[in-house]
Each structure stands twice: as structure tokens, then as C-alpha cells.
Amino acid sequence: MRNKSVSDSSLKELIKNKKALKIISIGLGILWILILTWIVSIPKYKLIFTLLILAITTIIPILIFMSHIDSEIKKRNSQNS
Numbered sequence: 374m375r376n377k378s379v380s381d382s383s384l385k386e387l388i389k390n391k392k393a394l395k396i397i398s399i400g401l402g403i404l405w406i407l408i409l410t411w412i413v414s415i416p417k418y419k420l421i422f423t424l425l426i427l428a429i430t431t432i433i434p435i436l437i438f439m440s441h442i443d444s445e446i447k448k449r450n451s452q453n454s
Contacts, residue, residue: 379445391442
């Protein structure tokens with residue numbers, strides 16, 4: 374997934390990468406919910422800012438890469454039709 378660019382990957386690899394990114398994002402979402410639950414149980418809410426920064430900095434690159442994969446899949450599907 375790292376070595377090849379999106380345009381160099383095959384359609385099968387793109388679909389596989391898209392599924393993997395969905396699983397990763399779901400896993401991160403569950404992890405963030407667990408961490409948020411733990412932070413709320415602590416009387417001091419200083420860690421919420423850290424969680425928000427961590428969540429934003431990890432989800433944005435995933436969403437950008439997923440949008441590149443989606444656009445490449447749509448492009449290849451329209452060329453094959």
C-alpha cells in the first residue's frame with residue numbers, strides 16, 4: 374500500500390486497500406470512544422484536547438487517501454464501461 378501510488382495499483386489492490394482503510398478507521402473510532410470514555414471518567418478533562426488533536430491528525434490522512442482511492446476506482450470503472 375505504501376510503495377505504489379494509487380494510479381499504479383490494480384483495481385483489485387485498490388479495492389483491497391479501501392477495505393483495509395475502512396477496517397482501520399472503524400478500529401480507530403472504537404479506540405477513540407474507549408479513550409474518551411476513560412477521559413470522561415477522570416475528574417480532570419485536560420486530556421480531551423489531546424484526544425481531539427490525535428483524532429483529527431489520524432483521521433484526515435485516512436480520509437484523504439480513501440478519497441484518492443475512491444476517485445481512482447470510479448475513474449477506472451468509467452473507462453471500463
